[in-house]
Amino acid sequence: MKEIVIKPNEAGQRLDKLLKKYLSEAPGSFIYKMLRKKNIVLNGKKATGNEKLSVGDSVKLFLADETIQKFSSPVQNSSVDRIESVPLDIVYEDKQILLINKPSGMLSQRAEKSDVSVVEYVISYLINKKEISEEDLKTFRPSICNRLDRNTSGLIVAGKTLICLQTMGHLLKERTLKKYYLCIVKGRILKPRHIYGYIQKDERTNKVTVSKSGDVPIETEYVPIAWNDSMTLLRVHLITGKTHQIRAHLASEGHPLLGDYKYGDCVWNDSFRKKYKVTSQLLHAYQLEFPELTSPFEDVSRKTYTAKVPTEFWKVIKETAWQHGTQEALEVQH
Structure with a gap:
């Protein structure tokens, strides 16, 4: 016999969902049969499986240890x-x-x-x-x-x-947890913009295309931090968050990301690859802004968290001759 006493992380879900996790190798028909025969009970009583679990509930499995072991997959975890x-x-x-x-x-x-x-x-x-x-x-x-x-x-x-x-x-x-990114794009951008489009993914190539009509809408907002004649450091607000959205959306506007060989300018990328060893897109999930939250999340309520820019990205920012926004560019690391 095995007893599972429901903890907070297990509460709120249906009994059959929990059993399918615990006996992950067992067919659903076996689990429901054991429930019908009262070989699996909830709080000492017969259960159907659709009961919602609460903290402290007792789930007893009157099954042989060999049966439980047979239907329980080993935990998949790296060393x-x-x-x-x-x-x-x-x-x-x-x-x-x-x-x-x-x-x-x-x-x-x-x-x-x-x-x-x-x-x-x-x-x-x-x-x-x-x-x-x-x-x-x-x-x-x-x-x-x-x-x-x-x-x-x-x-x-x-x-x-x-x-x-x-x-x-x-x-x-x-979309109340706001996500902001930093990236360097080709071309000079002088004003903030809020852009819209539709995205479609090719599963075979793992590449997306952006168009002016379609079924999956996307929305991206950006503000230039620093720029010169050839490129701009942007702060991007990712509103919808679809696959490759920032990379493909900005590329469709004529501003591909530095280092992005899938959607970008290979000749431009190669020059930075040679000088700075840039081998992939310079795109960094820079900030998270939490909305007002109640317990148990009061400690992050209305807080903003920032992640430092990677060394490779920071080197490009620091050594670029920006014509506007030099100080702002240097402050993004802090």
């Missing part, structure tokens, strides 16, 4: 030794949330089972701090709330708890 070689750059942390400055080149989430991403780093970090155990991972996995392209650096929100993942997901969907 601590491997992960500790890349420590997290934590901008802010409390009991609910982690804000991480992701370096360029790190995956936000795994594409393949063998990948190591921000999610795995977060899980290993929390296990090492003893905030979670491998047993906890059978029914709840800390995760991230927003994603960045592999070669985009900057702020990622990670949720330690279920309520955090749910709340941050809602804020992002409602």
Whole structure:
């Protein structure tokens, strides 16, 4: 017999959802059969599976240890030794949330089972701090709330708890958690703009196109910080947050990002690759602005968090001869 006592991270979900996580290798028909036969009970009573769980509820599985082991998949997690070689750059942390400055080149989430991403780093970090155990991972996995392209650096929100993942997901969907990016684009931009369009993704090439009509609308806002005759440092407010939105949207306006070989100007990129070793787009998720929030998120309510610009990006900013906004450009690192 195995008993699961419901913790805050497991509360609020249906019983059958929890069982499908815990017995992840079992077919749904097996789980519902065990419920009907009272081999799985909730608070000592027969259950159907659609009951919503509360903290302190008792779920008992009257199953052989061999059966539980057979239907429970091993926790997928990378070795601590491997992960500790890349420590997290934590901008802010409390009991609910982690804000991480992701370096360029790190995956936000795994594409393949063998990948190591921000999610795995977060899980290993929390296990090492003893905030979670491998047993906890059978029914709840800390995760991230927003994603960045592999070669985009900057702020990622990670949720330690279920309520955090749910709340941050809602804020992002409602666009009340504001996301600002820094990038360098080709051409001189003198005035702020709010631009609109429609985006379509080609799954085969993992490339998007922007047009003036379509089914998936996008919205981007930007303000020039510094410029010269050939390029501009922009502060971009990402409003809709679709795949490659900033890169493709600005390129469609005639202002491709520096270092972006997928949507950009290869000859221009090559000159900076030779001088500064720029090998991917200079795009950095620079700031997060939280709206007013209540408990348990009062510590981040109405707060703004900033992630330092990567060394490669900072070198280009610092050594460029800007015709306007020199001081403003140099202040973005702080």
